[in-house]
Amino acid sequence: MSIEVSGVTKRFGEFVALDDVNLSIPTGELTALLGPSGGGKSTLLRIIAGLESADRGTIMIEGADATRVPARHRNVGFVFQHYAVFKHMTVARNVAFGLQIRAKPAVPFSTTWREDRARINHRVEELLDLVHLSQFAQRLPSQLSGGQRQRMALARALAVEPKVLLLDEPFGALDAKVRKELRDWLRRLHDEVHVTTVFVTHDQEEALEVADRIVVINDGRIEQIGSPDQLYDEPANDFVMGFLGEVTELGGVRLRPHDIDVAVSPGVHGSVPGVISRVLRVGFEVRVTVVPDPVIGAAPAPEVNVVMSRAHQRSLGLAEGAKVWLSPAPEAARARLAAVR
Amino acid sequence: MADTATPVRAPSVARPPTPDTSARGFGGRVRSRVSTLTLGSGLGLGAAMIWFSLLVLLPLAAVVATAAAGGWKAYLSVLTDSQTLAAITLTVGQAGLVTLVNVVMGTVIAWVLVRDRFWGRAVLNVIIDVPFALPTVVAGLVLLTLYGPTSPMGLDFAFTRMAVWLALAFVTLPFVVRAVQPVLEELDTDVEEAAASLGASPATIIGRIILPALAPAITTGAALSFARAISEYGSLVLLSGNRPFQTEVVSVRVLAFIENGNNAGAATVASAMLAVALVVIIALDLLQRMVARRG
Numbered sequence: 001m002s003i004e005v006s007g008v009t010k011r012f013g014e015f016v017a018l019d020d021v022n023l024s025i026p027t028g029e030l031t032a033l034l035g036p037s038g039g040g041k042s043t044l045l046r047i048i049a050g051l052e053s054a055d056r057g058t059i060m061i062e063g064a065d066a067t068r069v070p071a072r073h074r075n076v077g078f079v080f081q082h083y084a085v086f087k088h089m090t091v092a093r094n095v096a097f098g099l100q101i102r103a104k105p106a107v108p109f110s111t112t113w114r115e116d117r118a119r120i121n122h123r124v125e126e127l128l129d130l131v132h133l134s135q136f137a138q139r140l141p142s143q144l145s146g147g148q149r150q151r152m153a154l155a156r157a158l159a160v161e162p163k164v165l166l167l168d169e170p171f172g173a174l175d176a177k178v179r180k181e182l183r184d185w186l187r188r189l190h191d192e193v194h195v196t197t198v199f200v201t202h203d204q205e206e207a208l209e210v211a212d213r214i215v216v217i218n219d220g221r222i223e224q225i226g227s228p229d230q231l232y233d234e235p236a237n238d239f240v241m242g243f244l245g246e247v248t249e250l251g252g253v254r255l256r257p258h259d260i261d262v263a264v265s266p267g268v269h270g271s272v273p274g275v276i277s278r279v280l281r282v283g284f285e286v287r288v289t290v291v292p293d294p295v296i297g298a299a300p301a302p303e304v305n306v307v308m309s310r311a312h313q314r315s316l317g318l319a320e321g322a323k324v325w326l327s328p329a330p331e332a333a334r335a336r337l338a339a340v341r
Numbered sequence: 342m343a344d345t346a347t348p349v350r351a352p353s354v355a356r357p358p359t360p361d362t363s364a365r366g367f368g369g370r371v372r373s374r375v376s377t378l379t380l381g382s383g384l385g386l387g388a389a390m391i392w393f394s395l396l397v398l399l400p401l402a403a404v405v406a407t408a409a410a411g412g413w414k415a416y417l418s419v420l421t422d423s424q425t426l427a428a429i430t431l432t433v434g435q436a437g438l439v440t441l442v443n444v445v446m447g448t449v450i451a452w453v454l455v456r457d458r459f460w461g462r463a464v465l466n467v468i469i470d471v472p473f474a475l476p477t478v479v480a481g482l483v484l485l486t487l488y489g490p491t492s493p494m495g496l497d498f499a500f501t502r503m504a505v506w507l508a509l510a511f512v513t514l515p516f517v518v519r520a521v522q523p524v525l526e527e528l529d530t531d532v533e534e535a536a537a538s539l540g541a542s543p544a545t546i547i548g549r550i551i552l553p554a555l556a557p558a559i560t561t562g563a564a565l566s567f568a569r570a571i572s573e574y575g576s577l578v579l580l581s582g583n584r585p586f587q588t589e590v591v592s593v594r595v596l597a598f599i600e601n602g603n604n605a606g607a608a609t610v611a612s613a614m615l616a617v618a619l620v621v622i623i624a625l626d627l628l629q630r631m632v633a634r635r636g
Contacts, residue, residue: 051537070537072537072538078535078538080534080535084529085532086535086536088554098540101545101549156539
């Protein structure tokens with residue numbers, strides 16, 4: 001285990017940011033800390049980095065107790081949401097910063113000095129190549145776009161060969177398109193570099209797409225830890241299920257809108273009859289809202305949201321006002337039903 | 342300037358044919374791409390230049406002209422007069438010293454005001470400006486009462502060079518503080534955290550991250566503080582006693598020239614001080630560029 005968090009509690013005044021959190025992060029994996037804003041995930045990341053101290057509990061990094069070790073001795077790479085660039089330095093010198101301050105002081109123009117410089121320059125070139133910024137080496141950060149700045153920040157953090165790489169909402173300040181590109185790129189980079197990486201995000205799509213493992217954090221507590229598939233298919237509780245994707249209710253059961261089979265005739269036993277009140281097409285998918293038929297003697301059931309492909313909607317000929325029968329999709333049903341209390 | 346203010350301009354012939362899209366603005370006005378001045382900004386520039394000329398350029402030119410009227414010989418003879426030379430040395434020396442202290446203390450005060458939270462911070466923040474707001478003669482009177490022969494603290498600096506330094510330090514205190522404060526407020530703490538996570542010690546963070554970022558602001562403050570110090574009069578006349586060769590500063594010396602009807606002499610000393618100020622400001626700028634690059 002690369003990072004071992006045990007019994008960590010952190011308060012800010014009356015507010016409990018983290019409440020007795022225990023977590024192990026395996027070596028070489030890409031782990032996402034996922035949760036709503038203010039849930040404590042950033043605080044946990046900052047405590048691992050040593051930028052914040054825990055009120056109680058311990059942090060072990062690669063087997064060594066790091067609880068009392070200051071940030072600068074933890075050898076942890078940290079990437080901030082707003083890049084935290086050194087504005088007065090060129091891109092190359094930003095990346096070289098960690099290496100330069102580690103270099104032993106040497107007499108300028110002496111042999112050691114020259115060797116050090118050559119070594120640092122070589123490493124900086126390598127890193128800039130890795131993040132595709134070679135041609136921007138001599139520019140100032142202010143001349144880069146947001147995505148480029150974040151790639152520079154990543155190269156800077158990787159320069160010191162950290163034991164773990166921590167990213168705090170790394171793509172949060174970027175626009176949707178760049179965010180998606182950088183996400184793919186981060187995944188590929190991690191496959192190349194293999195450094196243990198933890199990143200914080202509130203975007204479940206980002207976590208599902210990039211991470212090997214996801215840790216869902218809410219209200220200062222861990223709700224569930226698992227692979228993206230596990231979390232999506234077997235959510236431990238309502239919160240995880242609701243946070244990882246859309247949820248709708250059918251016949252007293254909560255499930256995902258795309259896990260509902262729609263039929264135009266009463267075929268399956270126990271299917272719920274209803275009338276389509278709205279059909280909304282968004283790109284390739286169609287969102288259908290169904291009002292279940294009232295059952296005599298029972299409270300009116302809530303509207304059911306169903307998501308299907310455009311082609312499927314066409315083949316069934318679904319339109320507003322049409323009569324349909326809804327049933328949970330068989331292969332997903334067990335997981336859904338088991339998850340609901 | 343007059344022709345930029347002309348609203349309608351024929352498309353420039355030397356330029357490649359401009360497509361219709363360049364003819365924006367009211368009434369299809371066609372703008373040349375040679376200058377970015379529009380009617381509004383042209384008027385603005387004109388007004389600024391006239392104002393600046395009346396207030397600064399003309400008086401400066403007059404000073405230099407008056408100083409030069411007597412020729413090199415008269416010019417040098419005024420400057421090499423031992424009493425004048427002593428006044429210039431004292432003023433520049435004390436102003437330099439005060440500016441140096443301000444650079445350190447001003448930055449520290451700005452840091453405390455921005456980064457620390459303590460009781461009375463808001464009050465301190467307002468009081469910083471008092472040396473600005475106080476009429477300088479009143480400041481002189483206050484200093485004389487506190488540090489003169491009747492000092493309640495038993496600190497008598499009257500008629501010494503210390504008095505000059507004290508008065509200059511008092512009136513120039515806000516410059517560096519007020520220049521550094523807004524820049525420091527804009528400085529993100531995550532930049533410092535990033536440096537720390539890369540292994541930088543607090544000293545390295547200050548030297549290579551914070552100071553380079555503050556360098557332009559500190560220089561601006563230092564230049565203002567130095568300029569104010571070499572021209573200060575009101576706050577130090579009472580406490581320093583204006584003793585020739587001892588505590589007489591340039592502004593007092595210039596006034597003496599004028600009172601004796603020697604306007605050329607006054608202008609000569611003034612022009613020399615102008616040169617000193619210019620050299621110091623350029624030197625500060627070079628220094629700032631060096632620090633900012635060092636980072």
